[in-house]
Amino acid sequence: MYSYKYPHPAVTVDCAVFGLDDGDLKVLLIQRDLEPFAGSWALPGGFVKLEEDLEASARRELEEETGVTDLYLEQLATFGAPDRDPRERVITVAYLSIVNLFDHPVTAATDARKAAWFPVDALPRLAFDHEDILDLALARLRSKLRWQPLGFEFLPEKFTLTQVQRLYETILGEALDKRNFRKKILSTGLLVPLEEVETDVAHRAAQLYRFDRKEYARLQKKGYGFEI
Amino acid sequence: MYSYKYPHPAVTVDCAVFGLDDGDLKVLLIQRDLEPFAGSWALPGGFVKLEEDLEASARRELEEETGVTDLYLEQLATFGAPDRDPRERVITVAYLSIVNLFDHPVTAATDARKAAWFPVDALPRLAFDHEDILDLALARLRSKLRWQPLGFEFLPEKFTLTQVQRLYETILGEALDKRNFRKKILSTGLLVPLEEVETDVAHRAAQLYRFDRKEYARLQKKGYGFEI
DNA sequence: CCAAAAGTGTTAGAGATACACCCATGG
DNA sequence: CCATGGGTGTATCTCTAACACTTTTGG
Numbered sequence: 001m002y003s004y005k006y007p008h009p010a011v012t013v014d015c016a017v018f019g020l021d022d023g024d025l026k027v028l029l030i031q032r033d034l035e036p037f038a039g040s041w042a043l044p045g046g047f048v049k050l051e052e053d054l055e056a057s058a059r060r061e062l063e064e065e066t067g068v069t070d071l072y073l074e075q076l077a078t079f080g081a082p083d084r085d086p087r088e089r090v091i092t093v094a095y096l097s098i099v100n101l102f103d104h105p106v107t108a109a110t111d112a113r114k115a116a117w118f119p120v121d122a123l124p125r126l127a128f129d130h131e132d133i134l135d136l137a138l139a140r141l142r143s144k145l146r147w148q149p150l151g152f153e154f155l156p157e158k159f160t161l162t163q164v165q166r167l168y169e170t171i172l173g174e175a176l177d178k179r180n181f182r183k184k185i186l187s188t189g190l191l192v193p194l195e196e197v198e199t200d201v202a203h204r205a206a207q208l209y210r211f212d213r214k215e216y217a218r219l220q221k222k223g224y225g226f227e228i
Numbered sequence: 229m230y231s232y233k234y235p236h237p238a239v240t241v242d243c244a245v246f247g248l249d250d251g252d253l254k255v256l257l258i259q260r261d262l263e264p265f266a267g268s269w270a271l272p273g274g275f276v277k278l279e280e281d282l283e284a285s286a287r288r289e290l291e292e293e294t295g296v297t298d299l300y301l302e303q304l305a306t307f308g309a310p311d312r313d314p315r316e317r318v319i320t321v322a323y324l325s326i327v328n329l330f331d332h333p334v335t336a337a338t339d340a341r342k343a344a345w346f347p348v349d350a351l352p353r354l355a356f357d358h359e360d361i362l363d364l365a366l367a368r369l370r371s372k373l374r375w376q377p378l379g380f381e382f383l384p385e386k387f388t389l390t391q392v393q394r395l396y397e398t399i400l401g402e403a404l405d406k407r408n409f410r411k412k413i414l415s416t417g418l419l420v421p422l423e424e425v426e427t428d429v430a431h432r433a434a435q436l437y438r439f440d441r442k443e444y445a446r447l448q449k450k451g452y453g454f455e456i
Numbered sequence: 457c458c459a460a461a462a463g464t465g466t467t468a469g470a471g472a473t474a475c476a477c478c479c480a481t482g483g
Numbered sequence: 484c485c486a487t488g489g490g491t492g493t494a495t496c497t498c499t500a501a502c503a504c505t506t507t508t509g510g
Contacts (some may be wrong), residue, residue, distance in 0.1 A: 001231050007278040008236035011308075011319055049318050050235040054308035078306045078321045080282035082238075089278050091239055093306045093319075162489075180473065180493070203487040204480035390461075390508065407464070430462040433509035463506070472497075479490075 003217050009080075009089040013058040014045030014130065016076065016094065019101030019117060019156040023170055026117040027134065029126070033113045036086050037127035043134065044115065045092065058095045060136065066115040067107035071099045072153040076137055081211035084129045094133045096140055125198065145171055146228050149190055152211040160206035161185065162197060168228055175227070181215035188226050190216050237308075237317040240367065241286040242273030242358065244322065244365035245296065246344060247329030248382040251398055255362065256334065257354070258293050261341045264314050265355035271362065272343065273320065286323045294343040295335035299327045300381040304365055312357045322361045324368055326381035328427040373399055374456050377418055380439040388426060388434035389413065395455055404456075416454050418444050 017028040029041040046061040048054060055073060063069050073095050081089040087125060106115040118124065120138060127132075144150050151167050152159075165181050192212050197205035245256040257269040274289040281299060291297050301323050308319040334343040348354070348366060354358075372378050374414060379395050380387075393409050413419060420440050425433035 001233070002235045003229050003231045004236070004238075005229070006238075006275060007230045008232070009276065009278060010232075010234075011237050011239060047234060048237065048308070048319075050237060051310050053310060054306065054319070077303055078282065080276070080321070082279050082281060091276075091282070091319075091321075093308070111269050160489085164381055177474070178489090179475085182490085184472090198489095200482095201488080203483045204482095204489045206489060388462090405500075405502085406462090407502085410463085412499095427463095428509095429461080430509050431507095432462045434462055459510085460491105460508090461506100462508100464486090466502090468499105468501085470497100470499075474494085475493090476497090477491090478502105479488105481487090481489100 007089075009091050010085075011048045012045055012090055012092040013048055013054060013061060013094050014043040014094050014133060015058050015062050015073070015097050016043055016134055017062065017066075017071065017097040017099060018120075018137075018141060019099050019104070020152075020167055020170060021117065021119075023166070024077050024119040025171055026101065027123070028066055028068065028101075028115060029118055029124075030115045031113040032127055039113075040127040041118070041124045041128045042127035043094075049094075054093050055095070058093075058097075062097075068099065068104045071097050072103065072150070073097045076133070076140060079129060079133060081129065092128075092133075094137065096137045098141070098150060100154055100156055103156065142171060147226060149188065149211070149216060149226070155211075158194060158196065158208040158210055160208060161191075162206060164191075164209075172228075178205075181228075184226070184228060185224055190219075235317075237319050238313075239276045240318055240320040241276055241282060241289060242271040242320050242322050242361060243286050243290050243301070243325050244271055244362055245290065245294075245299065245325040245327060246365075246369060246382075247327050247332070248350075248395055248398060249329055249347075251394070252347040253349075253399055254329065254347050256294055256296065256329075256343060257346055257352075258343045259341040260355055267341075268355040269346070269352045270355035270357045271322075273322070276321075282321050283323070286321075286325075287378055290325075296327065296332045299325050299332065301325045302377070304361070304368060307357055307361060309357065320356075320361075322365065324365050326369075326378060328382055328384055331384065370399060372422065375454060377416065377439070377444060377454070383439075386422060386424065386436045386438055388436060390434060391421075392419075392437075400456075409456075412454070412456060418447075 019026050028044060030044045032038050032040050032042050044062050044065040048057040058073060076094040076096040078091060078093045082089060102116060154167055155163060161182055163184060165176060169176055190212050191209045194208045194210060196208045198208065247254050256272060258272045260266050260268050260270050271289050272293040276285040286301060304322040304324040306321045310317060323426060329345060358450050382395055383391060389410055392413060393404060397404055419437040422436045422438060424436045426436065
């Protein structure tokens with residue numbers, strides 16, 4: 001039992017984790033096992049421990065509820081409407097996250113019946129205000145993608161330029177010109193061609209590239225912009 | 229006295245309020261009256277009430293501590309390092325705010341000995357992790373200014389193009405070309421020329437403009453970008 | 457008439473866009 | 484040999500950046 005002189009709200013973290021499955025942008029949801037909203041789908045998340053950093057909470061909850069680890073994570077916003085949780089005042093710090101969903105198999109656990117990927121345009125009703133959180137996360141994802149090379153988080157380590165282009169087209173929802181896209185994306189200097197090509201394809205094998213994280217970190221320091 | 233099954237952190241809001249005083253970008257600080265950090269300068273802010281929305285808390289604390297009301301406010305980020313407050317675990321939701329400092333006279337109050345504007349390049353040591361919060365707020369201010377017409381929040385209702393240009397130059401820290409700046413800023417269609425000119429100046433009186441908030445709201449809805 | 461800031465157009469260069477065909481591979 | 488996607492260059496246009504003088508007003 002914990003006592004305070006002044007009332008303290010509960011604080012949770014919730015994660016909007018996006019992945020790309022062929023032509024579908026998907027989001028990772030869990031089915032709640034406990035009230036309130038038992039049986040409903042929700043963003044993975046949970047209570048922040050007292051001695052735990054916020055981002056660490058987000059990573060822990062994600063791992064506990066979905067088995068997903070090792071992912072790109074950034075703070076999105078904090079949602080604190082007084083009535084957003086029927087139990088008590090709960091303020092939630094929302095995180096935006098991006099993974100390559102093939103590298104991150106999901107497995108339900110704590111407080112969750114199951115975890116699964118849903119296409120963002122075919123979602124079930126979500127618990128709490130998680131639809132609002134997700135809307136904001138999607139808007140942020142689309143706008144960040146245009147001027148930061150976040151997209152590579154969706155891809156495997158080695159990828160082709162066509163994969164990158166499809167990724168952008170899927171998330172932005174518009175077709176892009178192949179030659180112009182390649183020029184732009186290569187002109188960033190962030191893509192390193194490997195000495196390898198695709199295998200097992202029934203057509204000319206594409207050049208493989210990797211994303212140069214070090215170079216990106218360097219560029220970011222001295223102010224950096226690109227634009228798709 | 230309040231009791232919980234699980235420990236709850238305290239939650240506060242803190243505001244980085246910027247104002248423009250001629251050639252100086254200033255930030256509003258309060259001198260703390262209570263421990264911890266009694267006597268130190270800090271961002272205005274305080275504990276969130278249990279039934280109170282986050283943004284409402286920020287507005288209330290600002291009014292209580294500095295007398296400033298009626299301002300532009302947007303959520304910046306949430307800071308939650310476990311040891312950021314020596315008393316107990318305190319998670320703070322930081323807000324970014326912009327005012328015309330001549331329209332918003334400050335008056336110290338609750339929990340504060342006094343409130344005052346400080347130039348951002350001549351700050352005292354700040355309490356807690358408020359220097360980190362302020363750094364982030366400044367970075368966000370500068371980057372937002374380039375592609376959103378936030379700057380008008382600094383200005384009085386009626387202003388001249390030269391005032392707008394000075395504002396941008398002060399915050400971005402670089403000189404801008406007068407003709408190009410005017411072309412760009414007018415081409416947004418967000419500035420409405422008034423049937424008035426400056427008065428009491430010892431030179432040619434400049435055209436006065438107002439910022440068209442309605443038009444801006446309209447543009448924002450259908451996706452909108454500009455770039456200084 | 458002098459000081460101070462307001463106001464105004466043009467040109468050159470860079471970057472963005474539009475666009476179509478040949479190539480390599482596996483089946 | 485055919486189907487599939489991989490890979491490539493150029494011309495046009497638009498947007499940006501650089502740049503200097505005349506006008507108005509008050510003192």
